[in-house]
Amino acid sequence: MNVHRSNPSSSSGASHRRGSRVRRRRGGRAPLLWAGLVAGVVLLLAGGLVLGERSASSGGRADASGPSAPGSGTPSAPEAAETEEKAEEEAEEGTGDDSVEADSIPSSGPGTFVTAQGGGDRVGGSGRTLTYVVQVEDGIGIAAPEVAAEVERILADERGWTADGRTGFRRVSGGTSDFRVRLATAGTVDDICGQYGLDTGGEVNCNVGQDVMVNLKRWLLATQYYADDVTSYRALIINHEVGHFLGHGHEGCPGAGRPAPVMMQQIKGLHGCRTNVWPYDREGRAVTGPAVG
Template sequence: MGQRDGRRTRAPYDTGHGTRLTRRGRALVAVLCLAVLLGGGSLAWAAWQNGGDPVRLPWTDGGKPKVPVAESPGDASESPGEVSESPPSRKRDESSVPRAGTGTFATARLTGTPVGTGTLRRYQVQVENGSGIAPDQAATEIQAIVAHPEGWARNGRGRFQLVAEAPDFVIRIASPDTADKLCGEAGLDTEGELNCETGKGVVVNLRRWVLGSPQFAGTPATYRHLIINHELGHALGLGHLGCPGPGRPAPVMMQQIKGLEGCRSNAWPFDANRTYLSGPAL
């Protein structure tokens, strides 16, 4: 076969190197050609049955593959003990936070649905004018923190409702100077850095709200969970706790900004199994 008049003739699709392409090989060539046309020269791999080696088409960018970059997961809330390190791009310089505000506050005009069980505690959210934080935005975020599955309300420790008027207590976000003044009136020294619960309500230091804490291995948004949960714990009559042991989640009622003592950063009172994350009383 393949002989005519004493001369050897090439069969269709003969490679010219003494190797004929099988039907499968011809189909493979067609697929590879189509890949070049449709893929603009991107990488195509095929199992070359005759020789057993893969055939790779050339790159169009000098031989370097284009690897898709995954998008950042953002500030999604992690589970206790699994808080991820904040990406450097999320770190903000302290100079971006005003040291002092106007001393006056704007009130969020939102009202929410009660969450939790027990005695209802109505809270209002106020933000110092000049802080750069929108009151309704802050109230929406705080409401979500209060309703978190691993928070106080969802685990039978309290019933809370965001209101615009007639609150039982107020959560204020204030510049460091104003926070020191408000906390100082209750005999608390917050040193321009800390938050407090005064008996009349919660004072959140704007620096901590925006920047998080250098001791906390998580994003500022996650740290805000810790701020609210810690101060609400005080409103529920709870005191400070210590680290229960190296490598364990730090209790919410631990002053984590002052050091973790071997514990892991944690922003929630309960874990995913509804277990209260406690520690030694201080």
């Protein structure tokens, strides 16, 4: 939010032309005239300040950035410093004008995709290597290379699916691939997932066949549990849907206060678990829960 501050207008002094006409005479009358003029100016300025204070206290010309305590005027130095500190924190947290509004996200698109070019290094254990491409639906205003870089980072993380010691990933941009990560509008996700009998309702992601379908709305807005950490939620999307591709089914919360499994449908609630977006912890232990049919 922009805070507009009004600058008080400066008052002009008395006219020097009148004073220039005063000539010194015997008996000291000129100093007396100057003293009278100065006193008049002081009275005028004092009256102006009183009127200005009354006007500000009545709210007529005050330009406040927020509610103030009754009878308060200009904030004290500690209050001003606290206000500036809060503004800086909000800017760092991304709560300013750059935040994404839900109604600005397109709900449907052409259903055609652009593939991120280039490729990545193999990541993971010594077992099988799964190749994948990253595609972004045309016209949604997001560059395919940016999405590809984020997907690569997620799949390469030591807490990801490669922690099983058997699975490896490598991004490609041409030829055949084992699966596709496709960022698309809600309408396109619904269409593709619906071809396999899944109802994503314009809200969720899915894995069907070789497609990991990522709903643009979820990619940009996350969910209520990750609203302040959209980047982490993107890791949950990729790990959850790739987990399905790897053959993992849904899991439930293993107990209150424990990390939620990545294969848990966290969008439907945490059920006492803590947020978690990785299939393994930093010690290489699988984060799992009871199977959910």
